[in-house]
Amino acid sequence: MxxxxxxxxxxxxxxxxxxxxxxxxxxxxxxxxxxxxxxxxxxxxxxxxxxxxxxxxxxxxxxxxxxxxxxxxxxxxxxxxxxxxxxxxxxxxxxxxxxxxxxxxxxxxxxxxxxxxxxxxxxxxxxxxxxxxxxxxxxxxxxxxxxxxxxxxxxxxxxxxxxxxxxxxxxxxxxxxxxxxxxxxxxxxxxxxxxxxxxxxxxxxxxxxxxxxxxxxxxxxxxxxxxxxxxxxxxxxxxxxxxxxxxxxxxxxxxxxxxxxxxxxxxxxxxxxxxxxxxxxxxxxxxxxxxxxxxxxxxxxxxxxxxxxxxxxxxxERDRLQDLFSRHVGPDVARRAVETDEDQSGEVRDVAILFIDLAGSTQLATTHTPREVAHVLNDFFKIVVAAVDAHGGLINKFQGDAALAVFGAPTAAPDAATSALRTARALADDLRRLPVVDYGIGVSAGSVFAGNIGGENRYEYTVIGDPVNEAARLADAAKNTSRRALASGAAMQRTDDTERRNWESRDPILLRGRPEPTLISVPRDDNDGHGLQR
Incomplete structure (x- = not known):
């Protein structure tokens, strides 16, 4: 009422x-x-x-x-x-x-x-x-x-x-x-x-x-x-x-x-x-x-x-619930659910995945009160959400002190890899302004299952596939790099030439849990003189 x-x-x-x-x-x-x-x-x-x-x-x-x-x-x-x-x-x-x-x-x-x-x-x-x-x-x-x-x-x-x-x-x-x-x-x-x-x-x-x-x-x-x-x-x-x-x-x-x-x-x-x-x-x-x-x-x-x-x-009340629904699953997923009335349907499609993980969260929790930790996380995720939204991505889920962003699902995007890489570079710069916050960003691309997973009365929209795991491993490895961002060779193959010039290749690394080394690239430093573009 x-x-x-x-x-x-x-x-x-x-x-x-x-x-x-x-x-x-x-x-x-x-x-x-x-x-x-x-x-x-x-x-x-x-x-x-x-x-x-x-x-x-x-x-x-x-x-x-x-x-x-x-x-x-x-x-x-x-x-x-x-x-x-x-x-x-x-x-x-x-x-x-x-x-x-x-x-x-x-x-x-x-x-x-x-x-x-x-x-x-x-x-x-x-x-x-x-x-x-x-x-x-x-x-x-x-x-x-x-x-x-x-x-x-x-x-x-x-x-x-x-x-x-x-x-x-x-x-x-x-x-x-x-x-x-x-x-x-x-x-x-x-x-x-x-x-x-x-x-x-x-x-x-x-x-x-x-x-x-x-x-x-x-x-x-x-x-x-x-x-x-x-x-x-x-x-x-x-x-x-x-x-x-x-x-x-x-x-x-x-x-x-x-x-x-x-x-x-x-x-x-x-x-x-x-x-x-x-x-x-x-x-x-x-x-x-x-x-x-x-x-x-x-x-x-x-x-x-x-x-x-x-x-x-x-x-x-309907608009309030739809707004809450959109905040939890993203406006594109909410719109798709309302318009198509999907249950557990899904499809395999080519997407780009951006995974960002906060570094040192355990130490942060031991040296700050829970309210202070929540304040730091809110400031952190506020910047992440704004950058992902600005480049047409979807925050698929928050996992404690990490976030998974998807580009190219549920709405198809031919430039999904380019958008994900631009978002990674923007976040690598913007998050440096936050105090007591360190992080790692990983970007990968490839085929995943994108759809609803769960039971008849409770399910969620998610993406499942190797690019998700690879992006998470890259984010963990990126915490030890100066630019705090790593992109896989698969992501670099799918981007355009303009965005590719903003990244430089590094020696392949063996990511945790993977049998073969992964080709990686890092954002070029602004002082390299390569005319970085966003």
Whole structure:
């Protein structure tokens, strides 16, 4: 899984637009953090209040048009006293919404602005922000409806239906509008609380929310208009002499405005997370594998967001393992294993072998601490690896204080011997700069088996053949030469004329464990005047 710092960075990216307008101070004092949390909380409460105000005005317009034109029993609501009560209830609704909204989000903003991980209770509270928001608004409309009905001394069925319809219309309208207005603040908070999202659906899915929005903001207003016409024609609750023109126009206008807000809300709830995932996929395709998206949905859209993040985590883990694999076996071997999926396959090919061995390692271990010995070896092998990589070779393995480099495997190289000899000369010069380090370098060439050796569940890429043994013996013998490097006659035969001029032949020597003398060459001294080249 992604670590905590990755998640915090993802949360901050998600809240980009919020931080741009209301940035969190870099000074992490408690007073500055509290100020930022307060500003975000007030902005959230203001957004909820604005949604409640718009809906209240719409509902008031519908009520006034209906009570003045239609229901005889509802004329009591058109008196000055009822109008004053309606204004008072609107003011009450706005104040209750603002207070309830701020109190609802304030605890979540405390940990969110501080940039710390929430505990289990804080996480659950933040995830349920929209639910509490909806509950606050429904509560305000329910209380207002009860007050209106209680203030009417003789409520009839017509007025009761009118109030119930207004409460239903106002509640659904204010909920959808508030979600639309507050989503830019709520999403980053929910995202920060949903990093351990496990797919539990606590919000309507795409199909469900589309159907709900159509029913609440399309079907029900249309049904209300149809019922008005039917009641008017039959004289039920509505006198035939009443005019429906104004009520129908007002109700249709309000329905259109509400439908537009609902359409924007639903489209954003689907398109925004999809656009986030698409943009993140494009960044991953460009190589930014650590890119994640915010998870602020608790539906199948949240599963998509979380699934993308899990995919990115898997890619990061795969790259980490591949990097570790490459460090142990070399990038060419790792690439070949991934691309060809080899098991124990191999082949005989012509390669060059460079063997380098540290001299006096036993004495080094007795006169220095283990940590100091490790430091010396790391400095030694760092130079070896850099030189081998620079000339296209592969460090096949480290053997204590020695290293085996292969040129020409697993990727074939026609100039393998030349590359190995150039590497030997470079190392002979570069390693002289290291203190308390002596060494020997041997270079050989010839046919070897190059492939995977081992069991079904554990094997390694290696090279097997006489050139490997010869290079090791040459490295041991080179410790007694001034240039600390020896090359076999086989290596010199396979190199080009330019590189051959940088070496000079010496008398054959009998290497340990070999039946016949070996032709050898040593690097020419820089002062020989032969124009050494690398």
């Amino acid at each position: 992604l670590n905590r710092n990755t998640h915090l960075a993802s949360w901050r990216r998600t809240a980009g637009m919020v931080w741009e307008r209301y940035p969190v101070p870099t000074d992490q004092s408690s007073d500055r953090r509290a100020m930022s949390a307060t500003r975000l909380g007030l902005r959230y409460a203001l957004a909820m209040t604005l949604a409640q105000l718009i809906t209240s005005v719409e509902v008031a317009a519908v009520l006034i048009s209906l009570t003045n034109q239609t229901f005889d029993a509802a004329t009591a609501y058109s008196t000055p006293a009822s109008t004053s009560l309606l204004v008072a209830l609107i003011v009450f609704g706005l104040l209750a919404t603002a207070y309830g909204g701020y109190r609802s989000i304030a605890p979540s903003l405390t940990w969110f602005v501080a940039g710390v991980e929430p505990d289990a209770d804080q996480r659950a509270s933040a995830i349920n922000l929209v639910r509490r928001q909806s509950g606050i608004l429904l509560g305000v409309w329910a209380v207002s409806s009860v007050v209106v009905v209680a203030a009417n001394p003789a409520p009839g069925i017509g007025s009761t239906l009118l109030i119930l319809g207004a409460m239903l219309f106002g509640g659904t309208s204010s909920i959808s509008s508030s979600v639309l207005f507050t989503q830019r603040i709520v999403r980053p908070v929910v995202s920060a609380a949903s990093k351990d999202f496990v797919g539990r659906e606590t919000a309507p899915g795409v199909t469900a929310r589309l159907v709900l929005m159509w029913v609440a903001h399309g079907a029900l207003p249309s049904l209300a208009i149809a019922l008005l016409v039917v009641f008017h024609v039959n004289g039920w609750l509505i006198p035939r002499s009443a005019s429906l023109v104004i009520p129908v126009v007002v109700l249709s206008t309000v329905s259109l405005a509400l439908g537009l807000r609902s359409l924007i809300l639903v489209s954003r709830s689907i398109s925004d997370p999809l656009n986030d995932v698409v943009a993140a996929m494009a960044e991953v395709e460009r190589g930014e594998i650590g890119r994640t998206v915010a998870v602020y949905e608790q539906s199948e859209i949240g599963k998509l967001q979380n699934g993308f993040n899990r995919m990115v985590a898997g890619l990061l």
